[in-house]
Amino acid sequence: EARHSIERRAAENVNYDLLADEASDDEAQNDADGGNDADEEIEEDAVITTNPTNYTVTVGKSVRLECKASPSEGVVVQWTRKNTKYFIGTLNEVEQNLKTYTGQDRFFIVANSTDLLIKNVQPEDSGAYKCEILQMNGVSIEHNVVLLESPKIIRFFASDNGHVPEGRDLLLTCEVSGSPPPQILWSWEGNQGNQRLTEKDGEFTANSVFIRNVKPENSGKYYCYVLNNVGSSQAEVQVQVLRKPRVHVHRTIVNSDLNVEAVLECSIHDEPAAHIRWYKDGRRIEDSSRQYSVSTHGQHSNLTVIPTSDLDFGTFTCEAENNLGKHNRSIDLVQSPVVEDFGNDGPKLFWTIHSHQPLEEIELQLREIDGEGEWRTLRVPLPEGRRHEYSIVYSLEDADIDAGKYEITVKVKNEKNWSEHSNPAIVDIEAQPQYIRPASVYLPGAGHSIRPHIVLIPLIYLLVRL
Known part of the structure; x- marks a missing residue:
């Protein structure tokens, strides 16, 4: 390396102006001496026989940039990139390491040549490289190194760390590298499976998707796919749209009786988790209440009530609240019957009828749907026995x-009161075939008449026509 440095410094110290002046003095002396120009040997400039080339190389591989000079002996060659010297010197019988120039143990001058060898090519190695012969009439060529790099996803992330409040905008960003620059495709895996994102x-x-005014259905897993002609890669990020809680009650009306335990249930949907509170006719039920028992596990809460007087019946409300808002649903605890399903x-x-009374x-x-018919009442026989739940058919x-199409509801009365009307059912009653009993048919010679049991109207009509 020391020898190489000396050679490099020697080449750098060449004073081409001085050489030119000395050459002029020699010519003048020859003229004075009556020299013959025809007898002189004129030294020719070296030329580069290599053509400029685009070199395509994959990251991690090696590439050799050719620079052949003719003649090659004693020719001083310089390699530069972005005005930075990578090498200056002549060819050598052994490979020359250019670490003293580049600071990296990846650049070499190939033995017995002035070709530049780059090992373990890195992305930053792409670009133009210039090979120049240092002489009075300097000549040079320029090669271009084009890298082929399989796509890499440097970072894929969502705004708000993927926890986006409902109504806010969502920004997905996929930072990538690769050469040629990779194409980015986006998809989303929701309730309908994996679907390509479109306009x-x-x-x-270039590397992001902006989704405005997100809704709960925008929750799911988002994918970033990157690909070029070298390879492909993918990454995913989970997005959850946050919203104020939604309270769901298992029954909106519950029947009970004095000294009969009733359990009122509610569940909370959506994230983030919510704080649950219970109210009786608008007044909050404290957790320390002796009259009521509240049991909450995660997003599910039960309120147990044992009425001791008629005043203990009424409207109970389950309320849930998180940092995005609150929501509630009410349950009526009654002594009247409850009709379901x-x-x-x-x-x-x-x-089904629920009634402890x-x-x-x-x-x-x-009433008939087609027309302006009035409501008509049909009484249904009471079930036998006494239970708390009755299945009626x-x-x-x-x-x-x-015959016709009817809207039908049912209501039930116990010793306390009538229930509310059920939700209506639509029933289509079809016309039934009409049957008649014909007159007796007397057969001569018979001692009795034959009386058919059932004869259809079309058959009688056919007999009359005959």
């Missing part, structure tokens, strides 16, 4: 109802 989903820039299968109706009446109310085929 209708957000606003796209009212529905039908054709003309067959079914429903004895039942007194069950009524169906119906009643067929309208047992009732005297004309």
Whole structure:
């Protein structure tokens, strides 16, 4: 290396102006001496026989940049990049390490040449490299190194660390590297599976997606895919849209009786987690209350009530609150019957009754949908026995109802009061075939008449026509 440094300094100290002056003096002396120009040997300048080239190389590989001079012996060559010297000197029988120039143990001059060898090519090595012959009439060429690098995702992140309040904007950013510059594709995995993001989903820039006014359905896993002709890569980030809590109650009306335990249930949906409170007719129920028992586990809360007087019945409210807002739902604790799950299968109706008090009446109310018919009441037989829950099945085929489409509700009365009307069911009652009993048919010679049990109207009509 020391020898190389000396050679380099020697080459740097060459004074080409002085050489030119000495050459002029020699010519003048030759003229004075009557010399013959035809007998002189004129030294030719070296030339570079290599053409400028674009070298394509993958990161981590090696690339050799050629620079052939003719003649090559004693020719001083200089390699530069961005005005930084990488080498200055002549060819050598052994490989020359350029660490003293570059500070890196990756650049070399190939033995017996002036070619520049770059080992373990890095992204920062891309660009133009100039090879120049240092002489009076300097010549040079310039090579370009184009790197091929498989895409890498440096960082993929979402605004607000992926926890975005409902109504706010979401920014997804995917910082990438690669050569050629990779293409970025986006997708989202929600309730409908993995779907490609398009212009209708957000606003796209070079390496980001901007989604305005996010909603809970925007929650899910987002993917950044990067690819070029060398390779591909992907990364993912989880996004959760936060919103004020939503309270869900299992039953909006609960039947109970004096000294009968009733459990009122509510659950909280959405994130972040919420604080749960209970109220009775607008007044907060303290956790230390002896009259009520509150049991909360995570996002589920139960309020246990044992009424001791009629005043203990009323409206109970479950309220949930987080840093984005609050929400509540109410449950009525009553002594009147509660009707649930009212529905039908054709003309067959079914429903469930909850009542700790004895039942007194069950009524169906119906009216035709097509027309301006008035409500009509049908009484349903009471179930036998006494229970707290009754499953009722009643067929309208047992009732005297004309064919048509009807809207039907049910309500139930116990010794305390009537229940609320159930949600309506729509029942389509079809016309039934009409049957008649024909007159007796007497056969001559027979000792009795034959009386058919059932004959359809179309058959009678056919007989009359015959």
